[in-house]
Amino acid sequence: MRRVLIANRGEIAVRVIRACRERGIETVAIFSDADREAPHVLAADHAMHVGPAAASASYLNVPAILAAAAESGADAVHPGYGFLSENAAFAEACANAGLIFIGPPASVIARMGSKTAARAAAMSAGVPVVPGVVPASQSPAAIADAVRRVGFPALIKAAAGGGGKGMRIVRRDDEVAEAVESASREAARAFADGAVYVERLIDRPRHIEVQVLGDRHGHVVHLFERDCSLQRRHQKVIEETPAPSLAPSVRAAMTAAAVAAAGAVGYVNAGTVEFILEGHGEDARFYFLEMNTRLQVEHPVTELVTGRDLVHAQLRVADGEPLWFTQADVTQRGHAIECRVYAEDASRGLLPQTGRLIRYVEPSGPGVRVDSGVREGQAVGVDYDPMLAKLIVHAETRDAAMARMAEALKAFAILGVRHNVPFLLALLNLSEVRMQDAPEAQGYHVDTGLIERRLADLSAPPDDTLRAAAEAVGKLVQGTHAPRAQGPAGVTGRADDPWVTIAW
Amino acid sequence: MVTPREWHVTALADGRYRVEDGARVMTAHAVRDGGTAWIWLDGHLFEITPPASTRARAPHDDDALMPQMSAKVIRVLVAAGQTVASGDLLVVLEAMKMELPIRAPRAGVVKTLRCAEGDLVQPGTPVLDMQ
Numbered sequence: 001m002r003r004v005l006i007a008n009r010g011e012i013a014v015r016v017i018r019a020c021r022e023r024g025i026e027t028v029a030i031f032s033d034a035d036r037e038a039p040h041v042l043a044a045d046h047a048m049h050v051g052p053a054a055a056s057a058s059y060l061n062v063p064a065i066l067a068a069a070a071e072s073g074a075d076a077v078h079p080g081y082g083f084l085s086e087n088a089a090f091a092e093a094c095a096n097a098g099l100i101f102i103g104p105p106a107s108v109i110a111r112m113g114s115k116t117a118a119r120a121a122a123m124s125a126g127v128p129v130v131p132g133v134v135p136a137s138q139s140p141a142a143i144a145d146a147v148r149r150v151g152f153p154a155l156i157k158a159a160a161g162g163g164g165k166g167m168r169i170v171r172r173d174d175e176v177a178e179a180v181e182s183a184s185r186e187a188a189r190a191f192a193d194g195a196v197y198v199e200r201l202i203d204r205p206r207h208i209e210v211q212v213l214g215d216r217h218g219h220v221v222h223l224f225e226r227d228c229s230l231q232r233r234h235q236k237v238i239e240e241t242p243a244p245s246l247a248p249s250v251r252a253a254m255t256a257a258a259v260a261a262a263g264a265v266g267y268v269n270a271g272t273v274e275f276i277l278e279g280h281g282e283d284a285r286f287y288f289l290e291m292n293t294r295l296q297v298e299h300p301v302t303e304l305v306t307g308r309d310l311v312h313a314q315l316r317v318a319d320g321e322p323l324w325f326t327q328a329d330v331t332q333r334g335h336a337i338e339c340r341v342y343a344e345d346a347s348r349g350l351l352p353q354t355g356r357l358i359r360y361v362e363p364s365g366p367g368v369r370v371d372s373g374v375r376e377g378q379a380v381g382v383d384y385d386p387m388l389a390k391l392i393v394h395a396e397t398r399d400a401a402m403a404r405m406a407e408a409l410k411a412f413a414i415l416g417v418r419h420n421v422p423f424l425l426a427l428l429n430l431s432e433v434r435m436q437d438a439p440e441a442q443g444y445h446v447d448t449g450l451i452e453r454r455l456a457d458l459s460a461p462p463d464d465t466l467r468a469a470a471e472a473v474g475k476l477v478q479g480t481h482a483p484r485a486q487g488p489a490g491v492t493g494r495a496d497d498p499w500v501t502i503a504w
Numbered sequence: 505m506v507t508p509r510e511w512h513v514t515a516l517a518d519g520r521y522r523v524e525d526g527a528r529v530m531t532a533h534a535v536r537d538g539g540t541a542w543i544w545l546d547g548h549l550f551e552i553t554p555p556a557s558t559r560a561r562a563p564h565d566d567d568a569l570m571p572q573m574s575a576k577v578i579r580v581l582v583a584a585g586q587t588v589a590s591g592d593l594l595v596v597l598e599a600m601k602m603e604l605p606i607r608a609p610r611a612g613v614v615k616t617l618r619c620a621e622g623d624l625v626q627p628g629t630p631v632l633d634m635q
Contacts, residue, residue, distance in 0.1 A: 165602075182596075185578075186603055233602070351572040352599070358535045358542065359519065382574050382599065406547075413533035415542035418549065425547045462548040469530065472511040473521045474541040474552030477534045 001025060001076045001100055001319045005069045006044070007090075008080030009059060010373030011390060012295070013040035016078045019311035028072040030065060032058035034383055039373050046072050053383045059083045062090050066097055076100035076318065082385065085294040086113050102318040104214075104268045104293050111265055112291040116159045116197055122288040125264035127257045130276065130287040132199035143180050146198040153201040156180055158187030158194070164234020165190045169201055202287070204447040205276035207231065208243050209292075210258035211302045213313055214267040215323045222255040223306045224332050226298055230427065232350055232451040237420075238427060239298035240337040241305050244398060244435060245444035247282045254286050261291065270314050272296050280444075297390065300371060301336035304394035335401040336394045339409065339424045343386040346423035346459040352386040355379070358416030363408040367394045367401075370412075380417050388419065398435075402428055426458045427451065568609035569630035575599035577623045577631070586614045588634075595619065595631045606631055 004020050005028040006013045017027045017040060029044035034053035041047045048068035051058035058064070060083055069077060077094045079085035085103065088110035094101040103109065112118045119129050135146040147154050147170060156179050158166025166187030168179035180196060188194035211223040227243035228236040243251070258273035274289040299310045308330070317323070343353045360376040372389030380386065391408055395401040409425050427433060432445045451458065461467075513532075514522040521532040523545065532545040543550040575597035582594050588608040595606040615635040619625050 182603065189598070345572070348572050351604075354573065356537075358537055359533055359544075361533065410547040413544045415533060415535050415544055415549075416537060418551075422548050462546075466546055466548060467550070469511045469513075469523045469525070470532070470543045470545050470548070470550040471552060472513045473523060473532045473534050473543050473545065474550065476513050476515060476521065477536050477541040477543070478539075478552070478554055 001315065003028060003072070003074045004076045004078050004102070004315070005030065005048075005065070005072060005074035005099075006040070006078050006080065007059070007065050007084055008078070008082070009035055009038060009040055009384065010387070011371045012080040012082075012297075012373070014043050014373050015371055016080060016311055017043045019309065019315060020078075023312065023315055025315065028068070028074050030059070030068055032383070034379075034381055038378070039375055048072055053381070055083065055383060062087075062093055065090075066093060066099075069094075069097065069099055074099065076102055078102040078314070079294065081294050081297055086292070088113060100318050102269065102314050104271065105266070108265050108267060109293045112271075112293050114159055115157060115290055116195075118291055119288070121265050122261050122291075125257075125260045127261045127288045128286065130199045130202060130289070132197060134197045138184075138195055140177065140180060143196060143198065144176050147176050150198045150200050153203070155199045155201045156183045156196050157199060158183055158191065158196055160187060160191035160193035160195065164231075166196070167234060202276050202278050204449060205229075205278050206243070206444070206446065207236075207274065207289075207448050208246070208254065208277050208286070209272045209274040209296075210255050211296075211299070211310070212258050212262045212267065212271050212273060213310070213317070213323070214262055214269065214271070215317045216268055216320055217322045219323045220259050220262045220267060221323060221325070221327045221330060222259050223302050223308060223310075223330055225251060225254060226296075226301055227446075228298060229446045229448050230433070230451060231448050234448075236298060236340065237451065238337065238339050238424065238433075239301055240335065240398070240401070241301045242332055242335065243444075244446075245280075246277075247284065249282055250277070250284050250286065257286070257288070261288065265291075267291075267293075269293075269317050270295050270299070270310050276448075297340070297387075298338050300369060300390065300392040301338050304336040304369070304392065305332050305334060306330055307333065334394055334396050335398045336392060337398075337401045337405050338390055338392045339405060339428075340387055341389045341391060341412065341414070341424070342420045343380045343388055343417045344420050345418045346420055346426075346455075349455075350420065350423070352382070353418045354381055355417035357388075357414065359413055360415075361411075361413040362389070363391070363411035365404075365408065365411075367404055368408045369393070388414065388417075402434060423458050426460065430454060430457070566630045569594075569606060569632060569634070571597055571599075571604070571606075571625045571627055571629075571631065573599050574624060574626055575604060577619045577621050577625060578603070580617065580619065580621055582614050582617070582632070584614055584617050588612060588614060597625065597631075608634070610634075 003026040006016050020027045027044040029041045029047040030050045031041045050064040051061050084090040088106045091101045092106035133146040133149050135142040153171045156168045166183045168183040170179045184194040206229040214220040226241045228239045230238040272292040275286040277286045344350045362370045369392040393404040395404050511525050523530045534543040541552040578598045579596040590611045592608045597604040612634040615633040617632045619631045
């Protein structure tokens with residue numbers, strides 16, 4: 001492997017390019033019209049234009065990407081996450097074009113990509129799955145019958161789904177028809193497959209996933225778990241490892257189940273087995289949710305706690321190297337937390353925002369890592385995911401990591417686009433999340449519905465004192481035509497000035 | 505009413521601002537963008553506009569009936585003249601691969617429909633008017 005094309009954009013493309021450079025591998029970026037000067041393009045050795053801004057015509061444009069690979073002389077393709085990373089046809093097309101696909105074989109992607117087939121694979125490997133029913137056909141009557149057999153509350157899920165798309169909760173009979181139609185339509189749009197199935201809804205579950213790594217020689221190891229229970233609209237917001245208050249026996253059973261599931265399907269490369277966890281302590285029950293056949297957004301927390309670089313590992317495994325460490329060599333050290341920094345407005349239901357990053361200053365310091373794919377001056381548009389950066393911290397204990405994260409978030413100055421950093425700070429400050437002073441025996445009372453329930457508390461405006469301070473700054477900024485150019489100047493502000501302030 | 509504390513602000517050379525009130529010292533990041541001052545202070549984001557450039561606030565209905573971002577209309581479930589109850593699903597938008605429902609902010613009648621399925625709608629314009 002000498003030259004890798006990265007079929008992605010943003011922070012993950014930058015992350016993969018860095019790892020390739022560290023290994024002496026040349027890199028080829030691809031870019032759309034919207035990304036001509038994006039950080040991933042500037043970071044790579046070569047860059048190939050693949051189409052207009054719309055992802056469907058650029059980062060999802062398989063013929064254009066394969067042509068770019070051929071023209072640039074790439075011998076391997078790293079798909080990142082999202083876009084084509086779990087597209088079996090793309091993996092197959094890469095293989096047919098003589099390119100190493102840095103991920104599992106196309107057949108494994110196809111199998112694990114169908115939720116129903118993945119469920120069957122997990123069951124045959126002895127891994128527990130959420131009780132559910134695959135409808136006999138996709139007719140409304142058959143789906144309604146499946147819902148009745150599962151019982152309420154039920155979850156209607158797209159067979160090809162992921163990232164929370166194509167998923168609807170139904171609690172009553174009269175909700176079924178609209179939920180099926182809407183889940184199916186969303187799934188058809190996002191995955192070109194509208195098929196749905198039905199599961200029992202596990203109320204207030206935790207989302208815990210296990211990182212696995214397999215080589216081409218039949219070895220599979222796990223790199224422990226990540227707790228991703230803090231989600232909004234089924235999308236993860238904060239992830240951490242180790243999972244707080246997870247009983248050692250449950251951790252051991254989950255990691256063993258993940259290795260069994262991966263082994264059963266002949267898994268190769270980095271992957272994640274997702275579980276939901278119901279209950280607390282030694283009695284907690286876990287169920288297989290799905291397998292993600294790619295690198296995860298939240299992979300850095302695992303890297304910090306295990307000391308293993310997952311992208312380096314992906315490159316080495318894809319090049320045919322047998323695993324260079326054993327399960328016993330993988331240990332957890334300290335605690336890591338990741339916050340996803342999104343351009344979205346917490347006061348308006350976390351809706352994605354657009355604008356220009358007029359000021360963008362990343363935090364730094366001991367145990368602070370920022371994986372980002374944006375820079376100051378860049379426009380944040382509607383064409384792609386609104387994630388700006390991932391802020392990851394590592395410290396000796398969970399409490400220390402939480403404190404480190406709060407300080408790093410406050411030092412992350414992003415101006416020009418509304419973003420969720422104040423929301424993330426409020427989230428870290430919730431008593432359920434902080435868990436300080438809470439005896440371990442009481443368990444960890446975060447579940448995947450917490451954010452939705454506490455949304456009002458998470459977008460509370462700052463107090464009047466801070467608002468007055470901001471208004472004093474605003475007065476000086478407004479009155480100064482070139483605030484950067486001038487030396488010290490002073491102004492005194494009071495809260496009763498008639499300025500209009502919107503604050504988070 | 506509590507007397508507001510006085511804050512003294514000093515502009516630093518790199519676009520940051522020192523903010524102090526005798527008891528507490530903080531550093532803010534601030535920039536001006538047209539008429540708006542964006543300020544990052546102690547983990548809170550502020551957008552401050554002078555009173556003169558402030559437009560009248562849209563009535564409450566419009567806030568609820570407006571897309572918050574550019575979006576595509578994928579379903580229109582009501583017609584002009586139709587009576588709706590508070591919370592009824594009126595229009596389904598899609599942006600960034602997510603469905604965004606527009607629901608009736610109150611009971612009333614749909615006066616004018618301003619969009620059709622397949623249209624692109626922009627923030628600032630309601631998708632329909634209610635009376």
